[in-house]
Amino acid sequence: MTPVFKNKKIKEIIEYYKLPWALSYVTGIAHWDLETYMPSNGAGMRGEALAKISSLRQKIFLDKNFVNLIHQAERSKTLSDVEGGVVRILLRSLKYYEKLPPSFVEEFEKLTSTATVVWRNAKDTNDFKLFAPYLSKIFDMNRQMAEYLSYTKSPYDALLDQYEEGLTSKDVESFFTEIKDPLKNILSQITHSKKYSKVLPLENAKYDKEKLSEVNDKILKLFWSGFGKNFRMDISAHPFTTSFANTDTRITTWYHDRDFARSVLATVHEFGHALYDLQCDPALQMTPIQGGSSLVIHESQSRFWENFVGRSRNFIEYFLNDFQKAVGRKLSVEDVYAYFNKVSPSMLRVEADEVTYHFHIMLRFEIEKGIIEGGLKIKDLPEIWNSKMKEYLGITPKTDSDGVLQDIHWSGGSVGYFPTYSLGTFLGAQWEKEIVDYGLAIGEYGKMEKWLKDHIHKYGSTYTLQDLLTKNKMKFDPSVNLNYLRKKYAKIYGF
Amino acid sequence: MTPVFKNKKIKEIIEYYKLPWALSYVTGIAHWDLETYMPSNGAGMRGEALAKISSLRQKIFLDKNFVNLIHQAERSKTLSDVEGGVVRILLRSLKYYEKLPPSFVEEFEKLTSTATVVWRNAKDTNDFKLFAPYLSKIFDMNRQMAEYLSYTKSPYDALLDQYEEGLTSKDVESFFTEIKDPLKNILSQITHSKKYSKVLPLENAKYDKEKLSEVNDKILKLFWSGFGKNFRMDISAHPFTTSFANTDTRITTWYHDRDFARSVLATVHEFGHALYDLQCDPALQMTPIQGGSSLVIHESQSRFWENFVGRSRNFIEYFLNDFQKAVGRKLSVEDVYAYFNKVSPSMLRVEADEVTYHFHIMLRFEIEKGIIEGGLKIKDLPEIWNSKMKEYLGITPKTDSDGVLQDIHWSGGSVGYFPTYSLGTFLGAQWEKEIVDYGLAIGEYGKMEKWLKDHIHKYGSTYTLQDLLTKNKMKFDPSVNLNYLRKKYAKIYGF
Numbered sequence: 001m002t003p004v005f006k007n008k009k010i011k012e013i014i015e016y017y018k019l020p021w022a023l024s025y026v027t028g029i030a031h032w033d034l035e036t037y038m039p040s041n042g043a044g045m046r047g048e049a050l051a052k053i054s055s056l057r058q059k060i061f062l063d064k065n066f067v068n069l070i071h072q073a074e075r076s077k078t079l080s081d082v083e084g085g086v087v088r089i090l091l092r093s094l095k096y097y098e099k100l101p102p103s104f105v106e107e108f109e110k111l112t113s114t115a116t117v118v119w120r121n122a123k124d125t126n127d128f129k130l131f132a133p134y135l136s137k138i139f140d141m142n143r144q145m146a147e148y149l150s151y152t153k154s155p156y157d158a159l160l161d162q163y164e165e166g167l168t169s170k171d172v173e174s175f176f177t178e179i180k181d182p183l184k185n186i187l188s189q190i191t192h193s194k195k196y197s198k199v200l201p202l203e204n205a206k207y208d209k210e211k212l213s214e215v216n217d218k219i220l221k222l223f224w225s226g227f228g229k230n231f232r233m234d235i236s237a238h239p240f241t242t243s244f245a246n247t248d249t250r251i252t253t254w255y256h257d258r259d260f261a262r263s264v265l266a267t268v269h270e271f272g273h274a275l276y277d278l279q280c281d282p283a284l285q286m287t288p289i290q291g292g293s294s295l296v297i298h299e300s301q302s303r304f305w306e307n308f309v310g311r312s313r314n315f316i317e318y319f320l321n322d323f324q325k326a327v328g329r330k331l332s333v334e335d336v337y338a339y340f341n342k343v344s345p346s347m348l349r350v351e352a353d354e355v356t357y358h359f360h361i362m363l364r365f366e367i368e369k370g371i372i373e374g375g376l377k378i379k380d381l382p383e384i385w386n387s388k389m390k391e392y393l394g395i396t397p398k399t400d401s402d403g404v405l406q407d408i409h410w411s412g413g414s415v416g417y418f419p420t421y422s423l424g425t426f427l428g429a430q431w432e433k434e435i436v437d438y439g440l441a442i443g444e445y446g447k448m449e450k451w452l453k454d455h456i457h458k459y460g461s462t463y464t465l466q467d468l469l470t471k472n473k474m475k476f477d478p479s480v481n482l483n484y485l486r487k488k489y490a491k492i493y494g495f
Numbered sequence: 496m497t498p499v500f501k502n503k504k505i506k507e508i509i510e511y512y513k514l515p516w517a518l519s520y521v522t523g524i525a526h527w528d529l530e531t532y533m534p535s536n537g538a539g540m541r542g543e544a545l546a547k548i549s550s551l552r553q554k555i556f557l558d559k560n561f562v563n564l565i566h567q568a569e570r571s572k573t574l575s576d577v578e579g580g581v582v583r584i585l586l587r588s589l590k591y592y593e594k595l596p597p598s599f600v601e602e603f604e605k606l607t608s609t610a611t612v613v614w615r616n617a618k619d620t621n622d623f624k625l626f627a628p629y630l631s632k633i634f635d636m637n638r639q640m641a642e643y644l645s646y647t648k649s650p651y652d653a654l655l656d657q658y659e660e661g662l663t664s665k666d667v668e669s670f671f672t673e674i675k676d677p678l679k680n681i682l683s684q685i686t687h688s689k690k691y692s693k694v695l696p697l698e699n700a701k702y703d704k705e706k707l708s709e710v711n712d713k714i715l716k717l718f719w720s721g722f723g724k725n726f727r728m729d730i731s732a733h734p735f736t737t738s739f740a741n742t743d744t745r746i747t748t749w750y751h752d753r754d755f756a757r758s759v760l761a762t763v764h765e766f767g768h769a770l771y772d773l774q775c776d777p778a779l780q781m782t783p784i785q786g787g788s789s790l791v792i793h794e795s796q797s798r799f800w801e802n803f804v805g806r807s808r809n810f811i812e813y814f815l816n817d818f819q820k821a822v823g824r825k826l827s828v829e830d831v832y833a834y835f836n837k838v839s840p841s842m843l844r845v846e847a848d849e850v851t852y853h854f855h856i857m858l859r860f861e862i863e864k865g866i867i868e869g870g871l872k873i874k875d876l877p878e879i880w881n882s883k884m885k886e887y888l889g890i891t892p893k894t895d896s897d898g899v900l901q902d903i904h905w906s907g908g909s910v911g912y913f914p915t916y917s918l919g920t921f922l923g924a925q926w927e928k929e930i931v932d933y934g935l936a937i938g939e940y941g942k943m944e945k946w947l948k949d950h951i952h953k954y955g956s957t958y959t960l961q962d963l964l965t966k967n968k969m970k971f972d973p974s975v976n977l978n979y980l981r982k983k984y985a986k987i988y989g990f
Binding site for chain 2: 018019021022023025026027029030033037038039040041042044045046048049050051052053056226228229230231232234244245247248250285286
């Protein structure tokens, strides 16, 4: 049943909201362009424009009548689920906009637009010092933001809450405590197994970029019949998804000289995000609850697709021929399956396997928390990064590009985002279990998509993570993913 | 000398103007994206967003304090040239915004965003009826716009003025009267000459799209060292230029199966537009006089590059090898020169030669004027178009895609734009004469660009066409182009 908005105040809200929506819509395009096609010199003026519009959006949002409408709607006791969702999301934005000075919002936007381009150059030239002053300012402003937004225990909590409603450092810490030893245990069994080999030859196999790009297109065409019509893919320095509407949702992927799994799994990962936006109920478009809700749910979608589809045997079987064409040599399903599911400590989070992935996140969490709570210094980051890599994964990046500079998130101003990847991954395993218990097999893509739509996507941001789980009669339970990993990798590595 | 803004009111104006500038900046990106990368289904919501922002920009522009500031500055008697330019441009916008109801502005934006995509589909499928209702509405709204803007003689004058300050139907008519017979005369001498051949084989030569795309890149790299840094090129259904800033200016080109001149000359043409924006004084960025002034000046730049550079012997010599690679056969400079400068009635304005081009414009002018003043009906357009093609050029389009559907302008809402192409072309010939008289040869691209910068580009929109001509001690004089055409084509066709 299509959700409808009946409450009079909500209807007025939705009508007025089209304006801030439109501003987000066009700045969304400007951000997408910044990562994909913008000539490099454009960054400065782009930042100026986006900064102006950020504070304009804030001003429009804080319009007295609009704020009153929100509070009036808040007091209503007969709101439907979607109406309640609208109020919840608007109250969250309101909190943000009411507490942050417009000059701060504007400065932050200007800073991060420029920093994204500086980061890209710094990463390309392995020059941490080039990026350091921007990174420093970004963390300073995030610290300041936490003060504006207020918090009970740690300033980092205020930042986490931006990406996942109500998430605290304590939650994240207890989650990591729960998974750390079991993961170490699995990793140790793998690395001590007889089948463990440090480098599988396929990682180093060069590929034809054009041909791999055709494979990526073919994957998306298989997954989504609207590919090209309401969904497209481009290339960027770091894969990402952005959605302006369910009629225009976009992902990016990337290409390197070798290691085709990195490109293919990025495509599949981002598709998981995109699908969440593409399958949102059309009736929710242009409203505050258009598109995906919490970041943990979002990452649970992307990581579900990446891990359970992209790394699955039947996905690999389906595209084996295409992979062969791209690398120009004969491959077996077993070769590619072993390669796609190889567990081994490595430098880059985005190409990490399902077991070591979370150590990458723990490292980032500790660094972010350390800087925000005070104690860690930006200039020491490369060294801290490398020593934590040594501690968690026993390896040391050769360059900062493969170390502290690898992720785009900080340059875009996001501090507190990373934990949602691990939490999302663990939740993703729970969705897989639900789907499989429901009777669907991984590989029945159309049916799986329908299931995800009905249970998650169509609601847009109507529900919080907690409410969505309750609605689906579920509880967040890290043991599901741990059991899955233990079982899967015991089979692969024979322990 | 870098222009400076000293007047206190002007300084306040420029500070406030950053906000409407920012809105134009991001909507500019959204429009560029709409023509280049947007998935087709995105059009509807794109239109909604752009419509909202159009009327928001209007509201911000009509802010009482801002309007007062403009009027206060207008009364100042000590304005410098750039300050006067700022006031002039703002008064023009003000007139537009004060007279058009916000709902009209919003509706027009929504209509044209959608119509652009419908037009593209209609053109692709040769389906005029698909586009007709949109075209009808666009002309109706243009007619209504003329009423809002007011006019003395013809409603079409109000529309012409939008693209060229002060231009009237009478001006255009007397210009066409002046050039029509001499052009017919030249054309007749050509078509009756012994060398006239109806089809030169190169038009039909297929080319390798990838390789021609490399040639286009090479051309732009030769012309502009900042290619890739502050300037880029993409592909679209109809070539265009857009500039968000001198740090981010973009053109598009196009590719067809055959006729490589069409792609190359489009690239060169659009470069001429882009250069005007790229060489605008940096101090004018983010102000109302950022970028090119009148459309006639703009087209004088693009047509100058297209006709005097792109069709020149030394340009062809320089790229001969690359053209050969693209078409995969040996060519001589004479072959390509004859092909690039072939005069022959043809269906498409954008691939028309220097002589027949203006008949394409006369046809459009008569049609636009006829519809706006009443008398012509949208449903009859294909027939009217074809009969006028017969009358002026003796040929009849086989499809509406090659006829009434060929241009993007109407779908984007532009009525009254076309005459600036002819006027601009004639002015372009005058710039060429100035440049050559100054001692520069076509082919000394860097020096030519410097000349164009110093005499035209750096001023941005500071001056009207008339003032710019006066500043350069020039008068608009159609005989310059007529003489050039007569001389050039007498030599080529031997009459």
